[in-house]
Amino acid sequence: MYPILRKEVLADKIILMDVKAPRVSHSCLPGQFIIAKIDEDGERIPLTICDYDREKETVTIVVQTIGASTERMALLEEGDSFEDFVGPLGQPSELCMEENLEETKKLNIVFIAGGLGTAPVYPQVKWLHEHGVDATVIMGSRTKDLLFYIDEMKAVAKEVYVTTDDGTYGFHGMGTNQLQALVDEGKHYDRCVAIGPMIMMKFVCKLTKELEIPTIVSMNPIMVDGTGMCGACRLIVDNQVKFACVDGPEFDGHLVDFDLAMARMAQYKTEEGRKKLELEEGDTHHGGCGHCGGDK
Amino acid sequence: MDGFVRVPISEQEPKVRATNFEEVCLGYTEEEAVKEAERCLNCKNPRCVGGCPVSINIPAFIQEVKNRNFEKAYEIISESSALPAVCGRVCPQENQCEGQCVRGIKGDAVAIGKLERFVADWAREHGIKPHSDAPKNGHKVAVIGSGPAGLACAGDLARLGYDVTIFEALHKTGGVLVYGIPEFRLPKDKVVAAEVENVKNLGVKIETNVIIGKSITIDELMEEEGFEAVFIGSGAGLPRFMGIPGEQALGVFSANEYLTRNNLMKAFKDLDTPISRGKKVVVVGGGNVAMDAARTALRLGAEVHIVYRRGEEELPARAEEVHHAKEEGVIFDLLQNPVEILTDDKNQVTGIRIIKMELGEPDASGRRSPIEIPGSEYDMDCDTVIMSLGTSPNPLISSTTVGMEVNRRGCIVAQEETGATTKNAVYAGGDAVTGAATVILAMGAGKTAAKGIDEYFKNH
Numbered sequence: 001m002y003p004i005l006r007k008e009v010l011a012d013k014i015i016l017m018d019v020k021a022p023r024v025s026h027s028c029l030p031g032q033f034i035i036a037k038i039d040e041d042g043e044r045i046p047l048t049i050c051d052y053d054r055e056k057e058t059v060t061i062v063v064q065t066i067g068a069s070t071e072r073m074a075l076l077e078e079g080d081s082f083e084d085f086v087g088p089l090g091q092p093s094e095l096c097m098e099e100n101l102e103e104t105k106k107l108n109i110v111f112i113a114g115g116l117g118t119a120p121v122y123p124q125v126k127w128l129h130e131h132g133v134d135a136t137v138i139m140g141s142r143t144k145d146l147l148f149y150i151d152e153m154k155a156v157a158k159e160v161y162v163t164t165d166d167g168t169y170g171f172h173g174m175g176t177n178q179l180q181a182l183v184d185e186g187k188h189y190d191r192c193v194a195i196g197p198m199i200m201m202k203f204v205c206k207l208t209k210e211l212e213i214p215t216i217v218s219m220n221p222i223m224v225d226g227t228g229m230c231g232a233c234r235l236i237v238d239n240q241v242k243f244a245c246v247d248g249p250e251f252d253g254h255l256v257d258f259d260l261a262m263a264r265m266a267q268y269k270t271e272e273g274r275k276k277l278e279l280e281e282g283d284t285h286h287g288g289c290g291h292c293g294g295d296k
Numbered sequence: 297m298d299g300f301v302r303v304p305i306s307e308q309e310p311k312v313r314a315t316n317f318e319e320v321c322l323g324y325t326e327e328e329a330v331k332e333a334e335r336c337l338n339c340k341n342p343r344c345v346g347g348c349p350v351s352i353n354i355p356a357f358i359q360e361v362k363n364r365n366f367e368k369a370y371e372i373i374s375e376s377s378a379l380p381a382v383c384g385r386v387c388p389q390e391n392q393c394e395g396q397c398v399r400g401i402k403g404d405a406v407a408i409g410k411l412e413r414f415v416a417d418w419a420r421e422h423g424i425k426p427h428s429d430a431p432k433n434g435h436k437v438a439v440i441g442s443g444p445a446g447l448a449c450a451g452d453l454a455r456l457g458y459d460v461t462i463f464e465a466l467h468k469t470g471g472v473l474v475y476g477i478p479e480f481r482l483p484k485d486k487v488v489a490a491e492v493e494n495v496k497n498l499g500v501k502i503e504t505n506v507i508i509g510k511s512i513t514i515d516e517l518m519e520e521e522g523f524e525a526v527f528i529g530s531g532a533g534l535p536r537f538m539g540i541p542g543e544q545a546l547g548v549f550s551a552n553e554y555l556t557r558n559n560l561m562k563a564f565k566d567l568d569t570p571i572s573r574g575k576k577v578v579v580v581g582g583g584n585v586a587m588d589a590a591r592t593a594l595r596l597g598a599e600v601h602i603v604y605r606r607g608e609e610e611l612p613a614r615a616e617e618v619h620h621a622k623e624e625g626v627i628f629d630l631l632q633n634p635v636e637i638l639t640d641d642k643n644q645v646t647g648i649r650i651i652k653m654e655l656g657e658p659d660a661s662g663r664r665s666p667i668e669i670p671g672s673e674y675d676m677d678c679d680t681v682i683m684s685l686g687t688s689p690n691p692l693i694s695s696t697t698v699g700m701e702v703n704r705r706g707c708i709v710a711q712e713e714t715g716a717t718t719k720n721a722v723y724a725g726g727d728a729v730t731g732a733a734t735v736i737l738a739m740g741a742g743k744t745a746a747k748g749i750d751e752y753f754k755n756h
Contacts, residue, residue, distance in 0.1 A: 043568040084467040086505035229533040230553035
């Protein structure tokens with residue numbers, strides 16, 4: 001069993017948990033993820049690692065309630081336990097590897113975090129900061145109520161730009177608009193890391209291709225085992241089949257077939273679920289229903 | 297009964313069982329088992345034992361069944377096999393013990409598999425467990441993977457007095473026995489969990505949710521956690537695809553995904569994990585896994601076709617599985633091969649384009665190779681395609697272990713006689729070494745490696 005030592009509501013329907021998981025906490029690195037399962041009948045749910053503490057042997061995860069399983073997960077309280085918590089899974093971020101540090105130090109890096117993407121971006125920015133590399137972070141969400149970790153991010157980033165689609169906080173617009181604005185001001189970036197909903201990563205990549213900024217994305221497709229066994233998470237990258245769980249989750253964003261990846265997200269969506277999502281997201285529907293292609 | 301015909305076994309009616317996930321074969325009663333045991337000629341030179349990958353003393357246990365000493369029969373089997381209730385159900389006996397049986401020359405071979413199953417089930421129902429009085433020798437051995445190879449190796453090492461810990465990547469123990477083989481062929485709680493408990497009773501510890509190569513490496517296990525030897529029985533987990541157009545469409549699954557959702561996550565019980573319930577399902581492939589996927593889809597309510605590029609005789613699946621699948625209503629489209637998966641504008645599968653095949657000259661495997669018949673393509677409507685084309689070993693362990701060689705196919709290189717890899721004190725066996733094979737061959741390799749590891753300690 002893996003006990004929950006701390007639980008915090010970060011924003012509307014976004015919950016943070018510190019989970020005691022000794023083996024994962026000792027071996028995880030930024031960019032990797034875990035799979036958690038509530039109980040015997042639960043689903044295996046892949047979640048990004050938001051932070052970790054090797055001394056306290058805890059791993060911090062951030063969960064957004066978007067379906068039956070995550071809603072059930074949100075009901076867990078401090079003192080409750082996950083029956084299963086396995087990882088770390090996937091490859092660590094190449095920017096956060098000791099062996100690449102000399103090269104990384106030469107780069108001007110901009111992170112673009114969309115929605116829950118703030119969670120996996122944070123440990124990367126933190127790792128870089130601890131290793132003497134300060135990055136720019138653009139973090140955006142649909143609206144003010146969904147923002148989280150702004151102060152934490154400011155503590156480890158060179159500069160933080162916050163955006164909301166509806167203008168209720170910070171820059172009125174999307175992460176892509178903010179990046180364009182910064183570039184127009186004369187800022188230069190050698191590397192972009194974009195993590196968030198697939199539709200957001202797709203449009204970031206479209207822009208950074210024009211701006212000629214090499215871009216890394218972190219893919220979050222449907223998974224079952226997370227160890228390469230089921231093939232549910234397969235993607236086309238550079239015209240080759242890749243498994244997000246073992247080959248990724250990070251890939252060269254300019255080579256990912258996003259339209260296919262978004263279509264595949266719809267595999268287990270029900271009509272009811274799609275309607276609920278469209279209703280909740282309203283005008284800012286981000287294509288998470290996996291049905292509309294997100295092109296609005 | 298004239299001795300030439302085996303005692304028939306009860307099964308659920310095909311029409312009934314095609315709609316449920318209960319076990320197909322109901323097993324022998326005591327009376328039936330004793331009667332079948334009487335057919336054994338107790339040969340002086342028992343060829344059946346030579347046909348068994350773990351060399352169970354078959355005539356000896358059958359004689360005990362004949363004399364109604366079922367507990368003694370179980371003890372004899374347990375000396376050689378840690379998983380008799382599993383093997384009695386899933387071994388390809390017709391090619392192994394029963395294939396060698398003298399009775400089979402003129403009539404039916406003795407139903408060795410069904411008798412093994414009877415004995416193991418009887419022991420479980422009567423609370424009889426294997427035990428070991430071997431004194432502990434204090435040597436720590438790590439076993440990676442709790443599938444058939446790992447359980448067999450761990451069981452044998454524990455009996456020799458070793459302090460054994462199994463590391464399992466998934467949340468449940470049993471490997472392919474829980475994620476791959478369906479409930480209707482191998483009940484999970486009743487049979488698999490009980491046999492895993494038996495292995496634990498021998499003193500084996502099991503830690504789930506540990507992915508060797510990610511959570512911790514083999515080198516770390518040896519340097520930091522005090523394990524003096526390691527056995528790798530991690531299986532062959534990566535699914536193969538055909539590389540044809542449309543394969544990434546919605547409704548195309550690997551057999552691994554389909555079976556894992558249904559077996560490990562119990563999607564058929566409508567729990568949290570979903571499964572696609574197709575109306576018309578095409579399963580590509582002809583092995584045991586293809587039969588399992590097809591019969592699962594059938595039970596979830598679909599019309600099911602098996603498309604296989606060779607003919608009936610070449611089907612690699614066990615004869616019993618093919619027979620059961622046909623009885624239940626799976627349609628076999630043999631000497632046919634998919635060339636394209638057809639989709640609609642939402643990228644959902646709508647059909648499959650198939651080309652007919654004929655058999656040519658024997659290929660490297662000795663089987664006649666299938667050749668496409670030009671111009672014979674046709675389209676079949678379907679909403680789901682399940683690819684069951686075999687698997688290859690997962691590189692997670694081999695790529696993170698210093699000094700351990702793999703071959704061209706990514707399989708770990710290990711000596712057949714001892715299981716020793718090219719890395720000192722590290723042994724391997726089962727699908728991780730051979731590529732996808734059977735439960736019993738993996739168990740045999742696990743046992744061989746246990747002997748190899750014991751030799752290693754004696755010499756160091």
